[in-house]
Amino acid sequence: MIRILLVEPMNLLRGALTATLSLEEDFEVVADLGTLDQALDMARAVPPDVAVVNVALLAGDGLTTIARLGAEQPDCATLVLAGPDESGLLNRALDLRIDGVVGTQAAPCELVRGIRRLVRGERVIDASLAVAMVTAPRSPLSPRELNVLSVAASGVPSTEVAAELHLSTGTVRNYMSAILRKTGARNRLEAVRLAEGAGWFQ
Numbered sequence: 754m755i756r757i758l759l760v761e762p763m764n765l766l767r768g769a770l771t772a773t774l775s776l777e778e779d780f781e782v783v784a785d786l787g788t789l790d791q792a793l794d795m796a797r798a799v800p801p802d803v804a805v806v807n808v809a810l811l812a813g814d815g816l817t818t819i820a821r822l823g824a825e826q827p828d829c830a831t832l833v834l835a836g837p838d839e840s841g842l843l844n845r846a847l848d849l850r851i852d853g854v855v856g857t858q859a860a861p862c863e864l865v866r867g868i869r870r871l872v873r874g875e876r877v878i879d880a881s882l883a884v885a886m887v888t889a890p891r892s893p894l895s896p897r898e899l900n901v902l903s904v905a906a907s908g909v910p911s912t913e914v915a916a917e918l919h920l921s922t923g924t925v926r927n928y929m930s931a932i933l934r935k936t937g938a939r940n941r942l943e944a945v946r947l948a949e950g951a952g953w954f955q
Contacts (some may be wrong), residue, residue: 755872758801759785760792760810761834770805773861780868789818796822801829803868808835811846812949823850830871834864835882839950843882853877892953893935901928903954906945 754843759782761767771785784795789810796804804822804895811819811833819831832853843854854866856879867877892899904914905925915925929941938944948954 754781754802755779755868756781756783756799756801757805757868758796758829760787760789760804760806761785762787762807762810769881770864774868777865780865789815792818793822793825796826796829800826803830803832803871805832805834805864805868808833808846810814812954816845819846820850832864832871832877834869835879835931853881855879856882869878892948894932894953896947898928898932899948899953900935901925902932902941902944902948903906904951905941906954907930 755777757780758772759767759774760864761770764787767785767787771782774780774782783799783801784791786792786795786948789806792804792806797885804819804826806819821832824827831850832854832855833843833846833851834855834857836857853867853871853876855864855877858881859879870877877897894902901914901918901920904917905911909917911922911925911929914920918925932938933940934942936944936947938947
């Protein structure tokens with residue numbers, strides 16, 4: 754049996770994927786989770802052959818979790834589900850130990866085929882996503898601006914951002930103004946979402 758760990762935040766889609774994969778006689782979905790929080794514990798309890806993960810969950814600490822999963826379960830291949838507008842985050846994910854990518858617009862049979870190929874030791878990259886990844890926009894922000902934005906992403910006020918980065922509050926405000934101008938975002942929250950979606954945070 755091919756044991757599959759599925760991590761998908763949308764309940765309806767997760768249920769549909771679980772049902773689809775379970776139709777395959779040699780597939781067993783050993784766990785279907787909405788977040789990555791329990792993924793490591795589940796993988797330790799029942800080591801999967803393939804982890805199928807929505808790329809949206811790789812923002813923030815998600816990439817660290819996937820890296821740990823790969824280190825703890827070296828025989829488990831990781832397959833990421835992604836849309837064409839998530840190419841920046843996908844590029845960062847591929848820098849880690851990601852073995853395959855299937856587009857969210859792909860037919861169910863493509864996902865099944867991708868899982869089988871991974872188990873055979875092949876790499877799987879959705880052709881439509883490959884084009885999107887190559888043309889993904891690069892960050893217009895400097896490393897320092899990204900640093901300021903990543904600290905600000907937690908929602909703390911500028912005074913706390915300044916204290917953590919050992920900057921003056923005025924300097925932080927100047928950085929935030931430059932960030933909004935360069936990204937075209939209307940506010941800090943929008944800039945954070947843009948940077949996370951594009952995979953600009955390190």
